[in-house]
Amino acid sequence: MEMNNFYSRGRLIFFAVVIGALIFGILISYANLMFRPEQQPVHKAMIRERGSILDRNGKVLAIQTTVYNLSVTPSAIKKENVAETAAILGPIIGIEPSQIEEQINNAPSNFLYLKKKINQSEHDDIQAAATANNLRGLRLEKTIARSYPENSLAAQLIGFMGDSGDGLSGIEYSFQKELAPPNDRTKINTYGKNIMLTIDAGLQYKLEQIAKQSMESTKAESIMLIAAEAKSGEILSYISLPAPNLNSYSYSTAEERMDRPAMYAYEPGSVFKIFSVASFIDAGVISENDIFVCDGVFEVKSTNGELVRIKCLDHHGAITAREALQYSCNDAIAQMSQKINSEYFLQQLHQFGFGSKTGIELPGETKGLVKSTTDRLWSGRSKPTIAMGQEISVSALQMVQAASAIANGGKPVQLTVISKILDKDDNLIYKHQPTFKKQVIKKATAEYILSCMETTARVGTGARANVEDISIGVKTGTAQMLDTVNGGYSDTDFLSSCLAIFPTEDPKIILYIVIAKAQGETYGGRIAAPVIQEAANAVIDYLGMQRDRAISVTHTGKITIPRDKPLVIGSYVPDFTGYPKRMLTPLLNQNDIKLIIKGDGWVVSQNPLPGAPVTENMIIELTLE
Numbered sequence: 001m002e003m004n005n006f007y008s009r010g011r012l013i014f015f016a017v018v019i020g021a022l023i024f025g026i027l028i029s030y031a032n033l034m035f036r037p038e039q040q041p042v043h044k045a046m047i048r049e050r051g052s053i054l055d056r057n058g059k060v061l062a063i064q065t066t067v068y069n070l071s072v073t074p075s076a077i078k079k080e081n082v083a084e085t086a087a088i089l090g091p092i093i094g095i096e097p098s099q100i101e102e103q104i105n106n107a108p109s110n111f112l113y114l115k116k117k118i119n120q121s122e123h124d125d126i127q128a129a130a131t132a133n134n135l136r137g138l139r140l141e142k143t144i145a146r147s148y149p150e151n152s153l154a155a156q157l158i159g160f161m162g163d164s165g166d167g168l169s170g171i172e173y174s175f176q177k178e179l180a181p182p183n184d185r186t187k188i189n190t191y192g193k194n195i196m197l198t199i200d201a202g203l204q205y206k207l208e209q210i211a212k213q214s215m216e217s218t219k220a221e222s223i224m225l226i227a228a229e230a231k232s233g234e235i236l237s238y239i240s241l242p243a244p245n246l247n248s249y250s251y252s253t254a255e256e257r258m259d260r261p262a263m264y265a266y267e268p269g270s271v272f273k274i275f276s277v278a279s280f281i282d283a284g285v286i287s288e289n290d291i292f293v294c295d296g297v298f299e300v301k302s303t304n305g306e307l308v309r310i311k312c313l314d315h316h317g318a319i320t321a322r323e324a325l326q327y328s329c330n331d332a333i334a335q336m337s338q339k340i341n342s343e344y345f346l347q348q349l350h351q352f353g354f355g356s357k358t359g360i361e362l363p364g365e366t367k368g369l370v371k372s373t374t375d376r377l378w379s380g381r382s383k384p385t386i387a388m389g390q391e392i393s394v395s396a397l398q399m400v401q402a403a404s405a406i407a408n409g410g411k412p413v414q415l416t417v418i419s420k421i422l423d424k425d426d427n428l429i430y431k432h433q434p435t436f437k438k439q440v441i442k443k444a445t446a447e448y449i450l451s452c453m454e455t456t457a458r459v460g461t462g463a464r465a466n467v468e469d470i471s472i473g474v475k476t477g478t479a480q481m482l483d484t485v486n487g488g489y490s491d492t493d494f495l496s497s498c499l500a501i502f503p504t505e506d507p508k509i510i511l512y513i514v515i516a517k518a519q520g521e522t523y524g525g526r527i528a529a530p531v532i533q534e535a536a537n538a539v540i541d542y543l544g545m546q547r548d549r550a551i552s553v554t555h556t557g558k559i560t561i562p563r564d565k566p567l568v569i570g571s572y573v574p575d576f577t578g579y580p581k582r583m584l585t586p587l588l589n590q591n592d593i594k595l596i597i598k599g600d601g602w603v604v605s606q607n608p609l610p611g612a613p614v615t616e617n618m619i620i621e622l623t624l625e
Contacts, residue, residue, distance in 0.1 A: 045404035051179040051192030055201040056419045065147040066139045075453045076137030092125045133567045148246035155243040156259035171541045173361050196420040198234035207237045214531045217450045221517035224260045224396045231505040232434045233413035262365045265393040269479025270328045271499050272389030277346040279450045282441040285339040291318045298334035302380030314605035325452045326460035327493035334384035351440045352402040369393040409443040411436045454504045460574040465529035468534050469547045472502035476524035493517050500529035511578035576603040
């Protein structure tokens with residue numbers, strides 16, 4: 001059979017050569033790949049950087065840091081070497097060698113953490129010791145942690161980051177997503193934002209020292225102290241004592257961790273009277289000139305036959321609303337409350353912000369409690385008692401925000417602890433701008449209440465908060481605390497408080513302090529007001545506020561005598577409130593008047609009232625506590 005012309009010998013040889021060449025090329029390529037050195041893939045390290053927390057001036061309060069966890073594999077350590085390993089590691093990591101030895105010998109598995117969160121210095125010492133002594137079975141695991149350079153400063157505000165990398169409290173919790181954005185698979189690196197707080201670390205430190213000293217001297221259970229800018233709502237200082245050291249947070253107590261200004265609801269006591277009187281004046285149910293006669297007790301029978309009886313600390317006689325605040329008269333305030341519709345009064349308190357969260361950027365904020373007339377616990381006592389700051393619960397933040405309405409002509413300002421938010425390159429993402437809420441009271445009402453507070457600071461229960469050379473408005477309070485064991489009110493536990501706004505002609509700062517369960521003296525005018533005076537002086541000096549204001553005098557016919565000059569009685573009876581007994585004794589030698597002093601300490605009431613004309617052989621009675 002003849003071969004097809006297509007498959008000629010020449011063509012077959014040609015195809016064989018081409019195929020052979022291809023096979024040879026393939027074999028060479030495979031051989032080249034087989035003997036070429038293996039290239040290791042290069043993996044870029046993924047960066048997950050949590051943003052920092054700073055004060056308003058850029059001082060670092062919380063920052064990401066690198067730490068190490070020291071672990072051990074017990075099976076890798078010979079029995080005879082366990083004691084030596086423990087003896088070498090003990091002094092470096094601060095654990096007794098005997099404890100380390102016991103942990104290694106009795107480890108439930110072949111893996112054991114000896115110590116977590118070891119710093120760089122300890123890491124280097126362990127590494128050097130392991131190399132020098134040929135220690136086996138040790139491993140230093142690099143991990144990310146949080147460092148708090150100022151330890152307990154503003155601790156509850158800053159908050160804490162747990163081992164998982166999530167914020168557990170404070171700003172660390174509420175701004176978790178901003179500080180540490182969720183992992184994005186499309187990005188190799190993730191950087192958190194930096195949060196700048198409104199607090200000033202320098203001022204915070206000064207006021208914390210004042211608060212700590214007060215807590216020690218009064219042997220109080222806790223203290224809250226807030227300083228805020230009246231016009232912006234920015235919190236300059238945020239104090240809750242006792243406080244935890246954020247660098248050893250796991251060892252702190254529940255009392256130390258509690259963010260009291262935001263989370264603690266309590267009955268505010270007489271400080272609350274300024275908001276009640278503001279509501280009465282604004283509603284037009286009373287006027288500035290109305291007279292209320294205090295005979296030492298408020299007594300009224302409700303429509304359902306319930307007898308309501310509320311005691312006052314003194315017999316103040318015929319007084320105005322201004323004087324009712326000045327002397328913190330329960331009787332007069334209760335009488336005023338009878339003139340306003342209950343529903344309207346409660347609505348006005350809600351307008352001030354009571355019964356609602358302030359909306360500040362902190363977790364766990366309480367709403368407090370404002371009773372309703374339909375509440376099963378509402379009684380004939382409720383309205384007058386609420387007007388005096390009981391049967392209502394508030395937070396310290398609510399009190400400061402409500403005070404901002406008085407400072408700002410009737411408009412409360414939104415409180416904030418966030419000044420700015422920046423990216424990792426310090427580009428501005430957010431900057432706080434003041435946000436005012438709707439008008440709560442008329443401007444004239446706010447100005448009147450502020451002037452009443454200034455009177456209280458000059459010649460009333462808040463005299464010990466007066467800073468003399470800058471106008472300041474003050475209201476003090478003392479409230480019985482609830483007896484959580486037996487019910488009702490405690491006879492031994494009190495909340496002592498003081499609220500201040502200054503300067504009164506152009507309010508810039510709001511200060512508020514609450515001292516819980518002080519031992520011994522408990523009156524707010526005696527233990528809280530002096531702290532406000534010291535804190536106000538610290539704020540004024542720190543912020544460089546001008547101190548050369550000439551003190552204005554409201555003409556009432558009353559004589560105000562400087563506390564550093566001898567008492568002299570002229571044509572009118574002066575206001576003795578707040579004077580110590582030692583300054584009164586020289587008056588006992590006067591022949592034209594008779595001075596009767598009851599008790600010891602400082603003057604809390606007098607008869608006749610300040611401003612009364614002095615007559616021959618007049619008897620002046622002074623009550624001291």
